[in-house]
Amino acid sequence: MAVYDMDDALSTARSQHVSKAQSKQSSNPTTEISERYNRPIAAAQESGLPIIDISSYLDPNSSLEARQTTAQAINAACVNYGFFYLTGHGVPTAKLDEIIDLARQFFALPIEEKNKIKRYDAGGPEGGDSARGYQGLGENVTGGLQDMQEAIDFYRPWSGVVEQGDGGPGTRKTLQGPNLWPEKPVSLRAEYEAYIAQVTTVGRALVRAMGVALSLGAADPDNAADGSAEDEDVFARNCDESFWVMRMINYPPLSASVVPAANGTHQDPGQFSCGAHTDYGCVTLLLADPTPGALQVQLKDGTWLPADPIRGAFVVNIGDMIERWTNGMWKSTMHRVIHRGDGGVNGAQGGGRVSVPFFFEPNFDALVRPLGKCVRESGRESVHGGSTYGEHLLTKVFSNFYYSKRTDW
Numbered sequence: 001m002a003v004y005d006m007d008d009a010l011s012t013a014r015s016q017h018v019s020k021a022q023s024k025q026s027s028n029p030t031t032e033i034s035e036r037y038n039r040p041i042a043a044a045q046e047s048g049l050p051i052i053d054i055s056s057y058l059d060p061n062s063s064l065e066a067r068q069t070t071a072q073a074i075n076a077a078c079v080n081y082g083f084f085y086l087t088g089h090g091v092p093t094a095k096l097d098e099i100i101d102l103a104r105q106f107f108a109l110p111i112e113e114k115n116k117i118k119r120y121d122a123g124g125p126e127g128g129d130s131a132r133g134y135q136g137l138g139e140n141v142t143g144g145l146q147d148m149q150e151a152i153d154f155y156r157p158w159s160g161v162v163e164q165g166d167g168g169p170g171t172r173k174t175l176q177g178p179n180l181w182p183e184k185p186v187s188l189r190a191e192y193e194a195y196i197a198q199v200t201t202v203g204r205a206l207v208r209a210m211g212v213a214l215s216l217g218a219a220d221p222d223n224a225a226d227g228s229a230e231d232e233d234v235f236a237r238n239c240d241e242s243f244w245v246m247r248m249i250n251y252p253p254l255s256a257s258v259v260p261a262a263n264g265t266h267q268d269p270g271q272f273s274c275g276a277h278t279d280y281g282c283v284t285l286l287l288a289d290p291t292p293g294a295l296q297v298q299l300k301d302g303t304w305l306p307a308d309p310i311r312g313a314f315v316v317n318i319g320d321m322i323e324r325w326t327n328g329m330w331k332s333t334m335h336r337v338i339h340r341g342d343g344g345v346n347g348a349q350g351g352g353r354v355s356v357p358f359f360f361e362p363n364f365d366a367l368v369r370p371l372g373k374c375v376r377e378s379g380r381e382s383v384h385g386g387s388t389y390g391e392h393l394l395t396k397v398f399s400n401f402y403y404s405k406r407t408d409w
């Protein structure tokens with residue numbers, strides 16, 4: 001089951017779909033980490049993630065009924081899984097292939113070339129901003145463990161005032177630097193910028209559909225610019241200048257990985273490609289190469305569901321800001337990546353798995369706090385007093401843990 005055919009995969013996933021698991025999701029990442037690989041993989045997965053066609057939110061001529069059907073499917077997927085496949089998004093499959101291919105070409109370059117766009121700490125003499133640029137193997141940490149991945153992070157360009165960093169002239173504040181684009185492959189930057197424009201359109205459509213899915217009520221035209229109005233446009237309004245992040249990742253096979261350590265090198269067979277975490281923002285549109293078995297999603301009974309790629313579809317998951325806005329009615333779901341390299345197209349070649357998640361996030365200054373309707377319907381106290389997305393993001397970047405479970409809000 002190496003390369004998916006879209007039609008086959010869709011029909012298989014639909015026919016295999018079974019009802020949700022009921023028991024409570026683990027919220028303690030340390031338990032998960034201590035168990036390493038030992039948690040069961042959900043019985044070879046009887047249940048696939050739901051598949052949702054977003055085209056009715058991209059087509060201005062779609063019927064109300066079509067949009068309602070999509071919204072209901074989104075609500076069910078977010079209540080039960082926090083994850084789903086997204087089709088009908090309009091980004092050509094050839095474009096998706098090109099994005100993966102360019103990433104693979106970059107990661108195949110010598111380390112000296114990759115380090116030309118190395119990420120450096122804010123305030124340092126290199127002019128880094130602690131966020132943008134290339135991160136080598138083992139630099140990313142989840143739950144105290146090094147992840148076996150290398151990556152480049154790109155963010156929405158900083159449009160606020162650019163301040164001098166704490167290190168004096170020539171230094172930068174966190175997040176305020178320019179994106180560091182690789183010189184090679186030469187076409188990467190233009191292709192990626194065009195892709196970012198496309199996925200931003202998809203992200204906008206998706207969050208509009210999510211507002212409808214929560215039955216928040218039609219927007220009053222008088223509130224069009226009011227970020228605090230709690231109608232069905234609330235997510236769209238608070239994401240209209242999305243402070244997006246795009247991460248280009250290469251996961252070498254764990255079986256062959258050697259992690260650089262202060263005292264030389266060591267190999268850790270219990271290492272994760274990416275440790276269990278929830279995403280900290282709004283919605284993630286994940287594009288990944290066809291390697292099966294690598295991405296795993298934690299179901300409510302604690303077992304892990306492999307979320308294998310479907311060619312031409314995104315894997316979408318909701319992040320902590322949506323969980324906060326919905327007062328926990330929609331949960332951001334734990335997921336992890338284990339690319340052992342012992343199967344699949346790329347694994348069989350002993351190669352890395354490449355993925356390019358696009359994190360469609362709220363505006364930097366968007367105030368994110370539980371919606372009144374969700375507080376009432378969830379039947380629980382408000383889970384958070386509210387903070388801007390920018391404040392939340394900065395705690396993530398300052399903590400130097402790219403990923404973390406949401407216990408810190």
Ligand SMILES: O=C(O)CCC(=O)C(=O)O
Pocket residue numbers: 247249274279286288294295335336337355356357
């Ligand atoms: O590479 C993947 O499949 C998932 C990556 C991920 O979860 C993340 O970057 O947040």
Ligand SMILES: [Fe+2]
Pocket residue numbers: 277278279335
């Ligand atoms: Fe993630």
